[in-house]
Amino acid sequence: MSLSADNLSPAELEMAMAIPRYPQLALPLIKYEMVHKLKCTRNERVSLPLLKHKHKPKGMGLAKAGKSTKSAANIGDVADEEDIIYLWNSPRLMILFDGGDINCAVHYIVQSLHDPFAENAVATLLIQECVLNEFIDRLSDRFQEMPAPIANHPIFLRSMEKIKALKATKIVGNAMKDTPNLVTPILVCDFSHNFLGAGPTGVITLHTFRTPKEATEVYLKESVKFSSVCIWNENLASAYEIVARIATVQIFLINCYDADLDPIKTAFITDENMVKVFRGYHYETITFRKMRKLIVFPIGNIWSNPF
Structure with a gap:
């Protein structure tokens, strides 16, 4: 066989140069750097009020x-x-019931604690009394040092002084207990935001309840005008009871947090009753006591999502 490139076809040239078209061994998916030099980059960007x-x-x-x-x-x-x-940036109320997904609730609470001025960040947490200790145990090790723009902000400093003056019970990270000078996020127990000042406070207030009725009574003590409510409860009947009892909020997210509201937005804006299922979520907009409500929760099915 001639090795002149002018006289060889691409296939013959490949064979002549001993370059296999398909390697015998697949390249490893897990490389040395992925195990021994793993890079973890944390997004340090935070929102300001x-x-x-x-x-x-x-x-x-x-x-x-x-x-x-x-x-x-x-x-x-x-x-x-x-x-x-x-000003508040669409503050959210979160309600955690016994049997609700604690891990998801902890994840989004941690997210709101470290970025308290972000849009739709949780401002107040209502938690059923029987799951409080378990929730705190899972949460305590998730605290990280508060980002400098938040820790040094006048609002957060004001809240820290108010909490100290009120001698309020607070929940902080385990790292802060060992290092007092380390600034970590704070949950304030049994005090509403109006005790900490007007407008956003940079902290999350925490209240306990026993029944759905008591949860709404505790909610009424807060002066914050919540833009939405996030409910973690596997009992939909109990969750809908909360929807019926909270009369000042229109958007309710049950067992989800960042659900896309676009599929039901038009019906909600045009004041039209509608129920639809889209990409694994149940969307519903109804009128209850002359107020338009929007309800979203995930559903399971046996069909795969073609999208």
């Missing part, structure tokens, strides 16, 4: 005098004092 600037004119009398006399000196004495007002 929404701001609203409020201008308060200072020296209104001088301003009026300046307008009447058209005196430049008097007009120059007018100064604007700017006050900053911090």
Whole structure:
């Protein structure tokens, strides 16, 4: 066989150069670097609270005098004092029942604790009394040091001072117990947000309950206007009881947290009753006591998702 590239077909050239078309051994999926040099990158980006600037004119009398006399000196004495007002960013209420998925609840609580000013972050947790100890045990080792932008923010510092002054019971990470100077997220027990100041506080308040009725009574003590409610409860009848009892919130997520609401958004906006199943989720929008409600929860089926 001639080795001249001009006289060989691609297949013959491949054989002549001893390059196998298909290797005999597959390349390993697990490499040395994946085991001994595993890289873990943590997303350090956090959200800051929404701001609203409020201008308060200072020296209104001088301003009026300046307008009447058209005196430049008097007009120059007018100064604007700017006050900053911090706003909630769609705060969420989470309710955990006995039998609910504690692991999922812990995951999203940890996420909200380390990024408390993010959109849809949990602001208040209601937990059934019988699962409180188990929840705390699973949560305590998940705390990490609070990101510097949050730990040094005036809102979080104010909340820390308020908690100290109130001598409130708080839940912190195990690492903070060993290292007092380490700033970790905080859950405040049995105090509502209005005790910690107006607007977002940078912490999560925690309350216990025994029955769904008691849960809604505890919820009414909070001054926060929640944009949605996340319920972890395998008993849908009990979860729907919460939906019926909470009259000031329209969006309810049962056994899920980041569900896509687009499939039911149009019906919700146009005030139309609708029930549909889409990609493994039950979507429902109904009117209850003259208020539009949107309910979402995952469902299981024996058919594969073609999408």
